[in-house]
Amino acid sequence: MTQIHTLDPGASPLDYYGFELRRCREAAGLTQKQLGDILGYTESLVGQIETARKCPTLEFSERVDVALETGGLLSRLAVLVMRHQLPAWFQQVAELEVRATEICSFQTHMVLGLLQTEKYARAVLGSLDRSDLDDRVAVRLARQRVFEKEEPPTFWAILSEAALYQEIGGADVMRGQLRKLLASENNPRINIQVLPFSAGAHVGLQGSFDLYRFERDPAIVYTEGYGRGHPTADRATARDCSLRYDHLQAAALSLGDSAELIRRVMEERYGGQRESGRDPVA
Numbered sequence: 001m002t003q004i005h006t007l008d009p010g011a012s013p014l015d016y017y018g019f020e021l022r023r024c025r026e027a028a029g030l031t032q033k034q035l036g037d038i039l040g041y042t043e044s045l046v047g048q049i050e051t052a053r054k055c056p057t058l059e060f061s062e063r064v065d066v067a068l069e070t071g072g073l074l075s076r077l078a079v080l081v082m083r084h085q086l087p088a089w090f091q092q093v094a095e096l097e098v099r100a101t102e103i104c105s106f107q108t109h110m111v112l113g114l115l116q117t118e119k120y121a122r123a124v125l126g127s128l129d130r131s132d133l134d135d136r137v138a139v140r141l142a143r144q145r146v147f148e149k150e151e152p153p154t155f156w157a158i159l160s161e162a163a164l165y166q167e168i169g170g171a172d173v174m175r176g177q178l179r180k181l182l183a184s185e186n187n188p189r190i191n192i193q194v195l196p197f198s199a200g201a202h203v204g205l206q207g208s209f210d211l212y213r214f215e216r217d218p219a220i221v222y223t224e225g226y227g228r229g230h231p232t233a234d235r236a237t238a239r240d241c242s243l244r245y246d247h248l249q250a251a252a253l254s255l256g257d258s259a260e261l262i263r264r265v266m267e268e269r270y271g272g273q274r275e276s277g278r279d280p281v282a
Helices: 002-006 013-027 032-039 043-050 058-068 073-085 088-099 118-125 133-148 171-183 235-251 255-270
Strands: 102-107 154-160 190-195 209-213 220-225 228-232
Touching: 013 043, 013 058, 013 073, 032 043, 032 058, 058 073, 058 133, 073 088, 073 133, 088 133, 088 209, 088 220, 088 228, 102 235, 118 133, 118 171, 154 235, 171 255, 190 235, 190 255, 209 235, 220 235
Parallel strands: 102 154, 154 190
Antiparallel strands: 102 209, 209 220, 220 228
């Protein structure tokens, strides 16, 4: 219990979250066990989160906000906590995702994080290191809340056809992942194109990259290596990557043809069933 009394809310977003959770719980006159029973979680979990030993999920935070009538305080803090849990070199990218009015992404071999399902993200993040995997997956999925903003960014994603065939997590995981891509088919804010194998040599052969555009600030290009990210606001680099992206979009399949290819790969390679009619797969 000493940890609870000495928790410093200024030490980190996680400590601040734990401090506020404890303050709200005690203001409601509840013990950790009583709050856990109301939320459907264990007393131990509530205690671990209050003492900054466990990262809260968005689901946990939303339940607390309802139970303790906090006005959404914990849910808002949870987003900050999760962003802070990202590797230091990636935290700037998470900020760019939130600020950008348009995000353009080209991926050569896998579905990018903003479009990943939980199981796909778990397979990707756990391929080398499975420590704190639940927390790391939750943090990655939390980034997708950028699409729930009042004014979400316009998102363009070009996936190499190879990303559809790289069987990450097994057939069931891939089937669910491709369904998620198709679920965005009628969302004008999320546009997914596939660069087919038949495109041959193309201007993205040097690797994946993301391009962030803003209402007033200069565009930023982001590339990534092993354990390190490389954001740059260099204007020449931004112009070059913008031109490359234009050429990649021209070489990629149309939105409709891309969806049809994704649907076909899901059915033929991973055993997915085509929905009746022309409606997108849910």
